[in-house]
Amino acid sequence: MVRDHIGQATHLDDAAERQIPVVNKIEIADIVDALKLGMKDFRRQPLYGLFFGCFFAIGGNMIVLMSFFYNQSHLSYPLAVGFWLIGPFIAVGLYEVSRRLEKNEELSWRGVLGIMWDQHRRELAWMAFVVIFILLMWMFEVRLLLALFLGFSGFSTFGEFLQVMFTTPQGFMFLVVGNVVGALISLILFSLTVVSFPLLLDRSYDFITAMITSVKVVLASPVVMIGWGWAITLILLASMAPAFIGLIVTLPILGHTTWHLYRKAVRFEDKPKLN
Template sequence: MAIFHVYSGATRTLQHPAIRRITVADVFDALRLGFDDFWEKPSHYVFLCLIYPIVGVLLITWTSGGNALQLIFPLMSGFALLGPFAGIGLYEISRRREQNLDTSWWHALDVRHSPAIPAMAVIGVMLLALFVAWLLVAQALYTWFYGPAAPQSMTSFLGDLFTTQRGWTLIVLGNLIGFLFALVVLCTTVVAFPLLLDCDVGAYAAIETSVRAVLGNPVPMLLWGLIVAVALLIGSLPLLAGLAIVIPVLGHATWHLYRKVVEIPVGMKTPLPPSLRKEDDGRFPYWLRW
């Protein structure tokens, strides 16, 4: 039943996967493996990853036309808070490649048949709530320094932002608060979605496992968060077009990071039949053909 899949998984008991200790070298190796997954058939991911920059451009257009220029940066940076949820399809592609199954792009949509979908949806709603909360905080911070009136133009707003004390104070406080939001997302979801895709442990166990993964590997995980932040910033510079490469690489790398950090006992997941390990007709996900 969905309620058990949300709280404690299909077994109706709370699971606590073991956490391995990893090093900084493991983080970079996960990034390398993610790039390998992307490089295998990069054309398959354009369909998925263009959604991210397109939505970003729409958000920028909306804020500009809606006289909300002060929210452009919070929207662009805060949209990354939804990244762990947006990468679910990429985790599935990496999972399938790992098991020598067909990795055609349409298999990214197979996740809709996963028994853990209710748990994924719950965590997705949590991320959406954090995204909205970040925007509200950003708007309140702007109002505190500049008042309720929106900026008259981008040029005047940027000029004031970088040449006045209140502008720099807004930049510093905004980034510090944004860092706290990003840290919450990192701690609660760094391995949550790959774990749910791999094992139906429930939303609570997935979040708890992510927190233990960060607490058990603080330096590597903080490095991973920094890599994600810098990569998203670089990908956003050329009118967000670079995200069509950055997002899939990070998505695939997240799957491999999960594999390095979380140790799943054999009894916690159902192995694929040997026939499906060798052959896959590419039409249906394995859990519908069991």
């Protein structure tokens, strides 16, 4: 059993030996209710949400600025979009806040950050590796499509890159194909992670079981869950527009919402006894 830095038991690590995760069907009403609960958690403990939201917003701006600094401004858009693919991992602290609020457990910075640090010894670290691997695939796909449609041409300014994108057939095809492939990669990542991170924080299952459970959640309610995935994408894109500032609020709300959606989507039942 894992304990936080103030000595309290926080997770039922023996649950994987006694119970199995079972998927519930999700309705639109469940999404709306989870969103309301997520907003409630943010209002109850706004400092935690603002802290993680600011961390994400600053990180996004740094990545974009570095792309300009190294004369790779044409990669700023895919880098910015790719950066929020790791949102589920960064939101682990938000899941922990919601978990403690739900159970009326003591909430402290030491406890929340300590639990996040403890994950490097647990299966959640492997999920982080999966996310990073998909992020690398995302960037490889961008460079490959740039080479296929635009050759290895360099762009001296971001404005020049935009001009090529919107005034040439090759640039337009790059945008269309790039966004379609990117959407497919995002869908795969969403399916693998929509409940796997909160599940691994809450219970001591292996990361393969967590990913399978996450995919089952999407398959059990494909229209609602994919619709929710698109809603998240649109919210995050809108939040990124003004220098990532919107993420300071939207990221923590979505993080808290994800925890409550996990609680609605997954239940645990005792394993059937073998004769």
